[in-house]
Amino acid sequence: MATTLDLKQSAAPVDTAQYAARIDHVSKSFGRPGAQQLVLDDISIDVAPGEFVTLLGASGCGKSTLLNLVAGLDRPSAGTIDVPGGRPALMFQEHALFPWLTAGKNIELALKMRGMAKAERRGEAERLLELVRLKGAYGKRVHELSGGMRQRVALARALAQDSDLLLMDEPFAALDAITRDVLHEELTRIWSETSVSVLFVTHNVREAVRLAERVVLLSSRPGRIAREWKVGIPQPRRIEDSAVADLSVEITEQLRGEIRRHGQH
C-alpha cells in the first residue's frame, strides 16, 4: 500500500484534475549576463481547472511577460511552468486576426492546425461564431468588422484551439467602455458555458474584479506577487455593482501603495 502511494506521488505528478496551469517559482530576467534586469521574481500561481484568474498590475510588473512564458513563447530564467492540457490559447490586445482570411476562415485555420478534418471545420467555425453571437459574420473580412466584433472573432479563434487554458493579454483595453462592458458579460457567459480556465492580464482594477474568481496583484520592477483576493461576488456581476466597487477600492489602495514605493528612491 505504502509503495503504491509513493508511486502515485512521484511518478504521476501531473494530475490533470489538479490544475490547468502551474507557475512554480518562476523568475525571468532579460539582458546580457552581468547587466541583467529582473522582470519577474519568484512567481507561483496555480490556476485550477475551470477557474478564472486575473493578473493585475501597473506597467512594468511583467504581466505580459508572464503570460508569454505560460503560452510557451518564451522560457523562464528559473522555475517551471506546467500546462498539462497542452498549448494554451492566447488572445492579445490587438485582435491579431489575419486580414487575408475571412472571419470564418481565421477560425478554420486554428481548427486545421489543431488537426480537425476538413469536412468538420466549416460547421465548427459556424458554431463558434454563434457562440460569440456573430452568426452572419462567417464570410466577412476583418476590416469589415468593428473593434468589438473583431475581438469576438479572436475569442472564437482562441476557443477553436480547444485548449483547457485561455490566456488573455488585456484583450479589451483598446475598446470603448460600452463595448468593453458588453464583452465582459459575453466572456463571463462563455466561460461559464465552457469548462475553460482563464488567466486574464489587465491593469484595470474594476475589470479584474468584474471578471475573476481570484485577483492576483503583482508589484512592479521586479514583478512579485503582492497580494491575492478571492472574489466571492456571484456572477453575473456588473462593473457598477457596489460589491465590485468596494473590492476595487480596496485593491486600488494596495496597488497605489505598490506604485508609491517606486517614487521613494
Add this chain to the structure above:
Amino acid sequence: MASTDTRDARPKNDLAGLEAGLDALETTHSTERVGLGRVLLAKVVPPLVAIALVLTLWQLAAASDLKPDYVLPGPLDVWHSVEQMWLDGTLLGYIWTSVSRGALGFAVSVAIGTPLGLLVARVKVVRAAIGPILSGLQSLPSVAWVPAAIIWFGLTDATIYAVVLLGAVPSIANGLVAGVDQIPPLYLRAGRTIGATGINGIRHVLLPAALPGYLAGLKQGWAFSWRSLMAAELIANSPDLGTGLGQLMENFRTYSDMSGVLATIILILVVGIGIDLLFFSPLERRVLRSRGLLTKG
C-alpha cells in the same frame, strides 16, 4: 435566490439584443456605389486629354518644319509606320516574339527569385552574405550584362534570357524580402499560438502576410524583365534570332527610318504599360482591397 433579488430590475436576456445593436452601430456601410460615368470622368479622361495635348504639340512642331521630316516626323507619319506593319501582317509577330520572351523570362525569374527571396528573408547567414549584393544588383542597369552575355552565349536566345533573369530576379527577390520584413510581428506570434509553425507557418502565415510586398516586387520584376529584354534585343541582333521589338527598332535605325523608330518606342511603351494595367494592377488592387488596405477613390 441571491441572484434574483439583486437583479430583478434588469431585463433577462438583453445581451444578445444589445450586442446586435452595437454591431449595427459600429459597422460602417459603404453602400455608396461610384457610377461608371464618374469613374470615366475621373480616371480615363485626364490621361486622354494629356495624350491629345502631347500629340497636338508634336504635330505643331512637325508641321512648322523646325527640323526636316526624317529627323522629326509627325504623329501621322509614325501612325503610318505602324499601319504599314499591320498591313504587312508583321506587327503582331514582332510583338508576340518580344512578349513571349518577356513572359517566359519573367516566369523563370519568379521561379528563381521567390525561393531566393524567402531564403534571404528568413536565414540570417544568407541575408548577411548575399542581401547587400542582391539589392546592389538592382541599381546595375541590366544592359551592362549584354556584352558579357554575348561573350558567354553568343548571339542566341540564351543571351537574351540571361540578361532578363539578371535584371528581374534581384527585383523579385528583394520585393519578397521587403514583404516579409514588413509583416507585423503580431501575425507571426498569433500564428505560433494557434500552432502554425515550420512549413505550416510559412504557408499559412508568412507567405500570405508578405503577399502585398511580394506583388509589388513582381510588378517591378515585370518592368525590369521588359526593360532588360529590350536592351538585350537592341544589341543582340542576328538573323538567327527572331525579330522582337528591340531588333525591329535596330533595323529601323540602320535604314534611318525615324518614323519606324518612334513607332517602335511607342509599341514598347504600350505593351509594357498594357501588361501592367491588364494584369498586375488589378491583381494588386484586389489583394489590397480584400485586406482593407485600399480606400475607395
